Amino acid sequence: METITQKRPAVVVAENEVLARTVAAEIANLIQARNAAGLSTVLGLATGKTPILLYQELIRLAQQRTLDFSRVVTFNLDEYYPLESDSPQSYHYFMYKHLFSHIPIAATHTHVPDGTLARADIASYCAEYEQKIRQAGGITIQILGIGENGHIGFNEPGAERESRTRLVTLSDTTRRNAADDFGGETNVPREALTMGIATILEAQKVVLLASGARKARAVQQALAGPVSADVPASYLSLHPNATVYLDPAAASQRR
Numbered sequence: 001m002e003t004i005t006q007k008r009p010a011v012v013v014a015e016n017e018v019l020a021r022t023v024a025a026e027i028a029n030l031i032q033a034r035n036a037a038g039l040s041t042v043l044g045l046a047t048g049k050t051p052i053l054l055y056q057e058l059i060r061l062a063q064q065r066t067l068d069f070s071r072v073v074t075f076n077l078d079e080y081y082p083l084e085s086d087s088p089q090s091y092h093y094f095m096y097k098h099l100f101s102h103i104p105i106a107a108t109h110t111h112v113p114d115g116t117l118a119r120a121d122i123a124s125y126c127a128e129y130e131q132k133i134r135q136a137g138g139i140t141i142q143i144l145g146i147g148e149n150g151h152i153g154f155n156e157p158g159a160e161r162e163s164r165t166r167l168v169t170l171s172d173t174t175r176r177n178a179a180d181d182f183g184g185e186t187n188v189p190r191e192a193l194t195m196g197i198a199t200i201l202e203a204q205k206v207v208l209l210a211s212g213a214r215k216a217r218a219v220q221q222a223l224a225g226p227v228s229a230d231v232p233a234s235y236l237s238l239h240p241n242a243t244v245y246l247d248p249a250a251a252s253q254r255r
Contacts, residue, residue: 008223008237010244012251016211019245020053023143023207027058028067030141040071042133044142044200046153047076047094050209051143055099062103069105073136075129076112077144077153078194081122081167083115089181090115113165113193122193126165130199142203146210149173150218150231154194159232163196197235206242208233210250219246220253 013019027043034041045051061067076091085092092112100110111132117125133139144152149171155163156171170192179185200206210219222233223244236242 008244010219010223010246010251010254012246012248014248016050016053016247019209019211019247020057023054023209023245024057024061026207027141028061031067031069031072034140035068035071040073040137042136042138042140043072043074044139044144044195044203045074045076045095045099046143046145046209047078047091048145050145050211052098054143054209059099059102069103072105073109074105074111075133075136075139075195077200078192079113079115080189081115081117081191081193083189085112085114085116089178115189115193122167126167126193129165129195133199139199139203141205141207142200144200144206144208144233144236146208146215146218146222146233147174148177148214148218150221150233152197152200152208152233152236154192155197155200155232157230157232159197159229161201161229161235161238162198164199165193165195167191168194197232201235201239203239204241206236206239208236208242208244210244211247213249213252215250216253219244219250223254 013022031041062069076095079091083090087093095112113129114125146152149157154168154170156168168191170190175188176185178188182188221231225231225234227234227237
C-alpha cells in the first residue's frame with residue numbers, strides 16, 4: 001500500500017482483491033468488537049462494480065462462521081425512481097444478489113430506498129428513512145463509491161452540504177453511464193432516491209472505494225480540489241474519519 005500525500009490523503013492498493021480484503025477486514029473487526037460489547041453495527045452500503053468484491057469477501061467471512069451478522073443493520077444509499085424492486089437494474093435486486101441472500105441477516109435489518117412509492121408519499125418516506133437511521137443509532141461505517149462527475153450516492157453536482165434523504169434528478173452523465181444496464185439511455189430513470197450529504201457525513205466512519213481510470217479525474221478533484229457542491233465527494237474532507245481507497249488506475253491523475 002502507498003499513502004498519497006496531498007490535500008486529502010488516500011491509500012492506493014495494487015489489486016482490487018487486496019482492497020476488498022482490507023476493507024472487509026476492517027468491517028469484520030468492527031462488527032466483532034461491537035458484537036462483543038453487545039452493540040449493533042449499522043452499515044451504510046453502496047452499489048456498483050467496486051463494492052462487489054468487498055461483499056464477496058464479507059460473504060466468505062460469514063460462511064466461515066467467523067462473522068456474526070445478527071446485530072448488523074444496513075441502510076443503502078440510494079435507488080432509482082421509479083423502479084420495481086424485482087427489476088434486475090434495481091438496487092434491491094443488486095443487494096440481494098450480491099450480499100443479503102448469502103449472509104445470515106434478518107430481512108427486517110436491511111433497508112434499501114423504495115423505488116415503487118407513489119410520488120405523493122416520497123417526502124414522508126424520506127423523513128422516515130432518516131428517522132430509522134437515527135433510531136438504529138446512526139451509521140457506524142458508510143461505504144461509498146464515486147461517480148465520474150464526483151457524485152456520492154446520487155448526490156449530483158450542486159448537492160448542498162445540508163441535504164438529507166430526498167428525491168433527486170439524475171445528471172446526464174449518470175444516466176449515460178447507466179445506459180448499458182438498462183438497454184439504452186432512454187430506459188434509465190430520470191430520478192432517484194438518495195441519502196443526503198448531511199446524512200452521509202453523520203456516519204462515524206466513511207470509506208470511499210474507487211477503481212478504474214474513468215474515476216481518476218473525479219478522485220483528483222475530490223482529493224485535491226476545494227470543497228464544493230460542484231464535486232460532492234469533496235465534502236468528505238469535512239469528515240473527521242474518512243478514508244479513500246484507490247486502485248492505481250483511479251489514482252492515476254493525482255499530483
